[in-house]
Amino acid sequence: MASPLAPSMSSALSALPGNLGISSYALEVNQxxxxxxxxxxxxxxxxxxxxHHPQLANKVDVIFALAQAWCLSESDSDFEMLEKRLEALTPDESILVSSAFSQLLNLHNVTEESITARVEKAARLGEVEAATRSTNKSLQRLVNKLGSKPEDIYAALCSQTVDLVFTAHPTQATRQSMLKKYGEIRHAMDRLHNTRLSNYERLETLDEIRSQIQGAWRTDEIRRRKPTPQDESREGLTYFHETIYSGLPVFLRRIDTALKNIGQPPLPLDAKLFSFGAWMGGDRDGNPFVTPETTRDVVIGARLSATSLLTDQVEKLMYELSMWRATPELKEAARLVQAKYSAGAEGSFLETKKNTYDVVFMSINEPFRLVLSDVRARLQRTKDVLHHCLEHSSMNVTEALEADPEAYRDETELLATLRLCYDSLMATGDVHIANSQLLDVLRQARTFGLFLCRLDIRQESVKHTEAMDAITSYLGLGSYKEWDEDKRMEFLINELNGKRPLLPPDLPMTPEVADVIGTFRMLSQLPSDSLGAYIISMSHTASDVLAVVLLQKECGVDPMLRVVPLFETLDDLEYAETAMRQLFSTPWYFEHIKGKQECMIGYSDSGKDAGRLAAAWGLYEVQEKLTKVADEYSVHLTLFHGRGGTVGRGGGPAHLAVLSQPPGTIRGTIRVTVQGEVMEQQFGEKESAFHTMDLYTSAVLEATLAPFKEPPQLWRETMAEMARISCAGYRAVVREDPRFVTFFQSITPVNELGRMNIGSRPAKRRSHGSIDTLRAIPWIFAWTQVRFHLPVWLGVGEALAKMIEAGKLELLQDMYTNWMFFRVTLDMLEMVFAKADPRVVKMYERALVDAELHGLGDQLLKKFDETERALLTVMKHSRLLSSTSTAFLQQKLQLRAPYVAPLNILQVRCLKVLRAIEAGTPVEELVPADFKPSEKALALLSRGPSGAVQQPFVGGVEDTLIISIKGISAAMQNTG
Incomplete structure (x- = not known):
């Protein structure tokens, strides 16, 4: 049942990143x-x-050998031998063994990242065929194969922006201290392979690897306290200091070269291919630890980082720009600086310079240095003001910066000075000097300013409703919560059009309402360039948006933050078009947005609500609908994709994620969340950061200029029917089966995940409830631990089977071959099935689930098998990962398997003990009779609070559990 579009779409798909592959020779070499x-x-x-542990090392060798044997044979007897070996470990040995296998998995991740970086670099050098398309290849394809005009490509690229938003979503289980050491190991591995080393240098590099491995082993890999939002912000900012800030101008230079290859000039100075945002310290959705004061702290912290980074760059420029020739305009600027310096001989300006810097560059004969010395001094003054604001929490940050004439309020003046230097060099013929380091600094200042990354604010819609209700009730206007949508909209529009203040100064407030109002008041005191969007999670209606706009107006937020509704559940996705149409048809709001609107779509909660397949189709359709309604009102729509790292939360390779979006929905702008472990994967190393920027630039450019054709109506109808069937199948289990919640809480460590301290945010939005209030992250994370990945595949099998039974197998295979969206969906599903292991699931069920619930477990395992068979039938694969393009992934999984199996067994053992204690079993009955720990073992067992306060045995079990969770998490990373 071939589609009339199949030939053209098939040829296009054959050139897509997902189908590009390194040569078979290169694949063998990399393997x-x-x-x-x-x-x-x-x-x-x-x-x-x-x-460090000579006797225990022999046991680890045996355990690893038994794990390898079981992974190869799948024999019950091999598994029983492995299980007995692990059960025989003492509590202190269990900690060390679990930590050993966790470390081995993290080190394996290092090898994969190192190999990947080398392949990417070799591809750029033309030594192997790229696994994904670079921007340069995209430009060549657009010109040579699709007939695009180079000037049109240039115009599109100049106006294109990808906004990457770092979030605090807690899926990075590895401590920052450990990540640093793994990063050093990765760099040493790169030197080992990429540099011509002498024998001495090679030995020194191997010693460095050994030193870092020993450092990682001797470091406590467990977070002993919950991180604060400020901690999360600081960790997020390290990626800017280490890779992003220095890597961006290098990447932009490559883009200039790629443009030159198609006869176009370099990017203009005001082009901004990337911008960066953050949620750490701004995401207060269900997080009581993100307060107005927290938001203030992280904004100041980010500004201090930006100012320090820029100061370093300006100092380097001062050494480089030693020339004396300059335009009259620059000479005049230098004269004014000298005059200010002389006039301030007895004042604070000179004192700042004397106390901080030498004055060797204070010469009118070196005008560039003189002008830049003033920039440097003003940056230092800006840092002084920001430090003062940190020390005095009541200070208005915006007013403090504006009150000091020597401090920079934003980057406007600084950019003007740098541009003056650039124009002077160009005018005097020093073109190469202008387009060297100075150009890089101009681009850094343009992208990162004095804010580094703009902080988004996120809050749940119900919190704003409660704040509005407090106001209307106090004023005697009635209960806002009880009004219908029409009455809410009428009230909000009247107030937005009105001039009188609405917010009473003496308004009685609950703590929750005080936090909402306090946040808006704090935003009014922070520099506007440090702030991004205001995200409303769980958005349902148009009034949700207008309520936030009104609260900003009443609290003096000027300029206002753009308000972005986040549509998450399947019902909200279906209602999104109606809500946005109502907003666009409201004259006040239409005038307010000035032709631009941003909408966020949530992958995680939609998947938890309806299952992955139904959510994927719901997200596909809502993007089309939102784009259509925006076009009707001539509004430029930017879609903000709230993706997680795992497939269950919308994760997947960046280029495929962009190119699989509906045609015409990406028009030069896109926002994407970068969450948890994905930060490290995409930006933890310079080569990875470069590759990430290349992928996004290439994919957005192609999606803008050469989107795929619309899928045929028959494909859409088939997909809609499968979404309906899969949603019903998913909800029949998750929502309607009364056994499910108990089964889920028994078989997975979902209730124990809070012990990990990997994020500042509670696992639930509210303390009551179950699956509905549980956040999507622990929902996915828990199923990942038992290697079942249920939220990704549940319901899919029924949908595929129904279509196959109806004689539509050929149609499904046509869709898989020729429709990027459908192909990516099934490819990601195949990868998840390859990482799952029903034998492990059965082990968890036997040990942790009551016998009366085993029937549900059997049903789910049967559904799992049926879904896998249906998937392979549609993909025409004889087994999972049987295609050439997935051979490398298959090898990765095979190498990991012997490391992760012991962790699953140890985790089950720990869960049994801890749950027995919670059920009332005395600890003494669970402690082995021969448990007599040495002083050294006691020190190991007593690091956690339970070990110190209760009994070392309990502390040891808790630590082993946490380490097993972290290790299994590492095992599930990097393979997508």
Whole structure:
């Protein structure tokens, strides 16, 4: 049942990143290198382990060998031998063994990242065929194959912006201290492979690897306290300091070269291919620890980071720009600086310079240095003001910056000075000097300003409703909460059009309402360039948006933050078009947005609500509908994709994520969340950061200029029917089966995840409720731990089976071959099935689930098998990951398997003990009779609060559980 579009779409798909692959020779080389590097790091680690724990090292060797045997044979007897070995471990040995396998998995991730970076670099050098398309190749394809005019490509690229938003979503289980050490190991591995080393240098590099591995082993990998939002912000900012800030101008230079290859000039100075945002310290949705004061702290912290980074760059420029030739305009600027310097000989301006810097550059004969010395001094003054604001929490940050004439309020003046230097060099013929380091600094200042990354604010819609209700009730206007949508809209529009204040100064407020109002008041005191969007989670109606606009007006937020509704559940996705149409048809709001609107769509909660397949189709359709209604009102719509790292939360390769969006919905702008472990994967290393920027630039450009054709109506109808069937199948289990919640809480460690301290936010939005109030992250994370990944595949099998039974197999195969959206959906599903292991699921069920619920477990395992068979039938695969393009992924999973199996067994053992204690079993009955820990073992067992306060045995079990969770999490990373 081939589509009339199939030939053209098929040829296009054959050139897509998902189908590009390195040569078979390169694949074999990389597979060999991965095995070689994995062996090197494993043997180095085991050597370090043996130094510190010689007797236990033999047990680890045996456990690893048994795990390998079981993974290869799938024999019950092999599993029983492995299980017995692990059960025989003492509590202190369990901690060390679980930590050993967790470390081995993290080190394996290092080898994969190192190999990937090398492949990407080789692809850019033309040594192998790229696995994904670079921007340069996209430009060549657009010109040579699709007939795009180079000047049109240039215009599109100049106006394109990708906004990457770092969030605090707690899916990064590894401590920052450990990530740093793994990063150093990765750099050493790169030197080992990429540099011509002498024998001495090679030995020194191997010693460095050993040193870092030992440092990681001797570091406590468990977070002993919950991080604060400020901690999360600081961790997020490290990626700017280490890779992003320095990497961006390097990437933009490559874009200039790519443009030159198609006969176009470099990017203009005001082009902004990337901008960056953050949620750490601004996302208060269900997080009581994000207060107005928290938001103030992280804004100041980000500004201090931006100012410090820019100061370093300006100082480098001062050394470089030693020339004396300059335009009259620059000479006049230098004269004014000199005059200010002389006039301030007895004043504070000179004191700042004397106390902070030498004055060697204070010469009118070196005008660039003189002008830049003033920039440097003003940046230092700006830092002084910001530090003063940190010390005095009652200070209005905006007013403090504006009150000091030597401090920079924003980057406007600074950019003007840098541009003056640039124009002077260009005018005097020093073109190459202008387009060297100075150009890089101009681009950094343009992108990162004095804010580094703009902070979004996020809050749940019900909180704004409660605040509005407090106001209307106090004023005697009635209960806002009880009004219908029409009455709410009428009230809000009248107030927005009115001039009188609405917010009474003596308004009695609950703590929740005080937090909402306090947040808006704090926003009015912060520099506007540090603030991004105001995200309304769980948006339902147009009034949700107008309420936030009105609260900003009443609290003096000027300029107002753009308000972005976040549509999350399936019902909200279906209502989104109506809500936005109502907003656009409201004259006051239409005038307010000035032709631009942003809408966020939530992948995580929609998946939790309806299952992955139904959510994916709901998200696809809502993007089309929102784009259509925006076009009707001539509004430029930017879609904000709230993706997680895992497939269950919308995760997947960045380029495929962009290119699989509905045609015509990406028009030069896109916002995407970068969450948890994805930050490290995409920006933890310079090569990865470069590659990430390349992928997004390439994909957005192609999606803008050469979107795929609309899928045929028959495909859409088939997809809609499958979405309906899969949603019903998913909800029949998750929502309607009375056994499910108990089964879920028994078989997974969902109730124990809070022990990990990986995020500042509680696991639930509210303390009551179950699946509905549980956040999507622990929902997915818990199923990942038992390697079942139920939220991703549940319901899909029924949908595929129904279509196959109806004689539509050929149609599904046509859709898979020729429709990017459908292909990516099934490919990601195949990858998840490859990471799952029903044998492990059965082990958890036998040990942790009451016998009367085993029937549900059997049903789910049967559905799992049926879904896998249906999936392989549609994909025409004989087994999972059987295609050439997935051979490397298959090897990655095979190498990980022996490391993760022992962690699953240890986790089950720990869950049994801790749940027995919670059920009232005395600890003494659970402690092994021969448990007599040495002083050294007691020190190991007593690091956690339970070990110190109650009994070392309990502390040891808790630590082993946490380490197992972290290790399994590491095992599930990087394979997508």
């Amino acid at each position: 060999a290198l991965l095995k070689e590097d994995d062996d090197l790091l494993r043997q180095t680690f085991l050597s370090v382990f043996r130094e």
